[in-house]
Amino acid sequence: MIYFQRQLAYSLTLCLFWLITGLQAQQNPKFRVVAFYTAQNDRAHISFVHEANRWFPKMGEQYGFSYDSTSNWDNLNPAFLATYQVVLFLDTRPDEPAQREAFQKYMENGGSWLGFHFAAFALTPSKYPQNWDWYHNEFIGAGSYKSNTWRPTSAILRVEDRKHPTTKRLPATFKAAPNEWYRWTNDLKANPDIDILMSIDSTSFPLGTGPKPHEIWHSGYYPVVWTNKKYKMVYVNMGHNDIDYEGKTNRELSSSFSSEAQNRFLIDALLWLGKGKKR
Template identity: 70%
Template sequence: MSRIISTKSIAAILFCMLFYVASLKAQTQSEFKVIAFFTAKNDQAHISYVKEAHIWFSEMADKHHFAYDTTSHWENMNTKFLTQYQVVLFLDTRPEAAEQREAFRQYMEKGGAWMGFHFAAFALTPSAYPQNWDWYHNKFLGSGQYKSNTWRPTSAVLRVEDRKHPTTQNLPETFDSSPNEWYRWEKDLTQNPDMHILLSIDPTSFPLGTGPKPHEIWHSGYYPVVWTNAKYRMLYVNMGHNDIDYESGTNETLSYTFNNPVQNQLIMDALLWLGKGGKAALSH
């Protein structure tokens, strides 16, 4: 005896099928999830850069099928919140509260991935951002405190130190960066076996910076600008400081970080490496 399927049953089956297909499509479109923490206060150069970063990463998320969320609420740096994401970005600062720092350390040690930009590595005692987080600055980043910087923000010739790494394999041997304020660090990364330097400032860049103070112009030295720590799924990028018209008081943006196709290739390849290869952080 044949069974007659009612119109309501057919509609229910079709709804379930459509929901299933939509779920699969959503999963395909969002291969991994990124959360960008930011502060974007006080320094107009960092504010300009963060606004630019949000636009660029959102466009890249649509193009490369990942989800990009942002938050300026650092209290979200907790275990429950972080387990939703495969990659954490620090766009301009770092967590300050002890519980936030511990949540981030556990996230990384349990398989999470991270990319930090420019000021995210800054620490100087005494300052508003003292070096009071040993694990992060000395062990995770390996750079220690900030020592000095170039001024004004200027383009540098960057040299790829490792052409075989997933983040650099699509880059030329050298390329011109976007204008940036370049940092020098307390610790020598070449002496740390955990640190893998991917890009450095090529000597053809010197003199680097325009001053006006003489110490703001570099004439020699070795300066890593992109590196990773072999013990973690992470990447630090020194870029992330736009040039600003401070002098006339307009605070107009004079240069942009994400208008450089080669540099953008580096950042996007790095994010895809972290997101697709990184493990999701565990909830326990």
């Protein structure tokens, strides 16, 4: 009886400890993260946004950062951004001149950014034309969207820079979560400011299932995660879930957070971004 009482007391003490630790982490976070999103273009992107807004708060509780999210892009202003150390773009990008100016100044003054998948998309003509040279050509460096694989499938990724703080805990190659993979008009390898962190490994080919032949990649070099050394930023091509379009159920068929190694990278990327200013 005494043994069980001691075990109960120990368990209650442990629970109280973790409760207090969790409350302290929420009240005094190591850094603050805010995610911007639109969640209006493509059900696969909407699915990822909702999934991300469930996953990141859990990681915040575990690793000691706070996480907020907003679909109000007018919050991209100096006063609002001043209270956050890391900005996420879960999809799309700001379109209003004042929003763009505020974000550029935030990054040029040492802010941190993590962008996903459609956040880098630009195609002229489309709803998201390439009409922001600083963002697409200098900051992200990719230029415009050129093509993609279909349908969303997993890929084996090769870690190109294993010395970067975001990749030190990764194996040389790993299996990513299912995704629609993009390629771009600009040659990222030729840009001295770009540090390519991951690319599609050749063992992934053929990548994609079609049905159109150009939606299946058989060879080539495709960067999928990189950083611009002039800024505290990381872009990841992941962020497109598989959806049952054919069956017209719109059921989610995959999760962007189903890869343990990919999740480990995202956590380490956030912890690196939240450590302090680039300049």
